[in-house]
Structures are given as C-alpha cells and as structure tokens.
Amino acid sequence: MAGILDLLNSPMGKQLISGVAQETGKSTDQAGSVLSMALPVLMGAMRKNAATPQGAQGLMSALSNKHDGGILDNLGGLFGGGVDQSVKQDGAGILGHVLGGKQPQVENALSKRSGMDAGTVATVLQVAAPLIMGYLGKQTRQQNISDSNGLGSLLGGMLGGDDGGQKQQSLIESFLDSDGDGSVLDDIAGMALGGKQGGIGGLLGGLFGK
Incomplete structure (x- = not known):
C-alpha cells in the first residue's frame, strides 16, 4: 500500500500541491515542502486518536457518514477559483x-521549519485535512475496512508499515506531545527534514529537492 508521502508524488498529489500553492500564493516547492511535513503529522495524530476504542469509533463514523472520498473526484473544481469556505x-x-490544544504548536513548528508564516500554514492544514479524510474514506471502502483493527492497520501502513511505522509514530508522538520548551523543532526536524535515516526522514531527504 502506498504511503502518505507516495501520495504526494502521484498525479493527485501533484494536483494537491499545485492547488495549495495557488490557494496560498506560494510556490509549488513551498507548498510541497509544507505538505510533506504536515501530512505525516496529521496522519500520525489520526492514528494516535484511533488507538483508543472511542477515537477509532469516532473516526470510522466520520469516514462512513461524511468523508467518503468524493472530494477527491474533482480537485480541479475544488481549487478552481479558490477553495470554498465550507x-x-x-x-x-x-x-x-485530531490535534486539539497542540494545533497552534504544530502550526508554529511547521512555520519555523518551512519559512512559511503560521497563518499560511494554518490554511494549508485546513485544506489538507478534508482531503486526507477523503483519501482515508476511499481506502476504507476499497479495502472493506469496518473495525478499529483494520483502521489502525490502514493508518500504520500509510505511515510506513510495521517497524518503520512504529519509529515514525514515536517521532510524531514526541512532536505532538512536546511540552513547548522548544524541543518540538528538533522533533519535527528529525521527523521531516532528514535528521533520521530511513522512514519519513529518508523519504523526505530527496523529496522536492530538499
């Protein structure tokens, strides 16, 4: 199964990067760089939430009732003329x-690592989140996933599989759980900018020429 970063290299991912760049007025390189850090963090946060029965039930309910993947069928229309406020x-x-009280911290950390202002990062995250949910919704249907175990496996696979997924998840959790003493930047640097060999860092080391 393709990982979340493989998705960015797909035709749909390139359309997402182009659309986000257009929406924010940034270059495709800037948009791609932020998305390549933001998507694993969001996916990791969803996986963490889905680790509890209540969280998994809530996510499955959202995927079943609202986020069925239809949003991915017309990305050109979504980004044409600007993303709808809804x-x-x-x-x-x-x-x-999925981020709760950590959201400002996540936005600020991504801002500092990417050089993009926090307000623009917030916009990128707001646009990316429904698309990730749509992608997950489509995958749960294609793979007939209907329980928390299947959902956990899906999220883990998209984060890199068994061992790699566990390593990536620990980095993501340390990022999300940082106490705000500044170490969050080290966490995200290691996770998303090649500070760790293999896993997300290895994938991103050569992504977008970074």
Whole structure:
C-alpha cells in the first residue's frame, strides 16, 4: 500500500500541491515542502486518536457518514477559483479534533521549519485535512475496512508499515506531545527534514529537492 508521502508524488498529489500553492500564493516547492511535513503529522495524530476504542469509533463514523472520498473526484473544481469556505471550515473542525490544544504548536513548528508564516500554514492544514479524510474514506471502502483493527492497520501502513511505522509514530508522538520548551523543532526536524535515516526522514531527504 502506498504511503502518505507516495501520495504526494502521484498525479493527485501533484494536483494537491499545485492547488495549495495557488490557494496560498506560494510556490509549488513551498507548498510541497509544507505538505510533506504536515501530512505525516496529521496522519500520525489520526492514528494516535484511533488507538483508543472511542477515537477509532469516532473516526470510522466520520469516514462512513461524511468523508467518503468524493472530494477527491474533482480537485480541479475544488481549487478552481479558490477553495470554498465550507471546505476550510470542515478542515478546521478536523484539525481541532485530531490535534486539539497542540494545533497552534504544530502550526508554529511547521512555520519555523518551512519559512512559511503560521497563518499560511494554518490554511494549508485546513485544506489538507478534508482531503486526507477523503483519501482515508476511499481506502476504507476499497479495502472493506469496518473495525478499529483494520483502521489502525490502514493508518500504520500509510505511515510506513510495521517497524518503520512504529519509529515514525514515536517521532510524531514526541512532536505532538512536546511540552513547548522548544524541543518540538528538533522533533519535527528529525521527523521531516532528514535528521533520521530511513522512514519519513529518508523519504523526505530527496523529496522536492530538499
């Protein structure tokens, strides 16, 4: 199964990068760089939430009732003329649920690592979140996933599989659970900018020429 970063290299991913660049007024390299850090963090946060029965049930319910993947069928229409405000509001709701009180910290850390202002990073996350949910929704249907175990396996696979996924998840959790003493930047640097060999760092070391 393709990982979340492989998704960015797909035709759909390239359309997402182009659309986010257009939406934020940034270059495709800048948009791609932020997305390549943000998507694993969001996916890791979803996986962490789904580790509890209540969290898994809530995520499965959202995927079943609202995020069926239809949003991915017309990305050209989504980004044409600007992303609809309702999509951003949906994204804000998703972010509030999966990141909770860590959201400002995540946005600031991504801002410092990418050089993009925090407000623009927030917009990128709001646009990306519904698309990730749509992708997950489509995958759960294609693979007939209906329980928390299957959902956990899906999320783990997209984060890199068994051992790699565990290593990546520990980095993501340390990032999300940072106490705000500044070490969060070291966490995300190691996770997303090649500070660790293999896993997310290895994948991103050559992604977008970084």
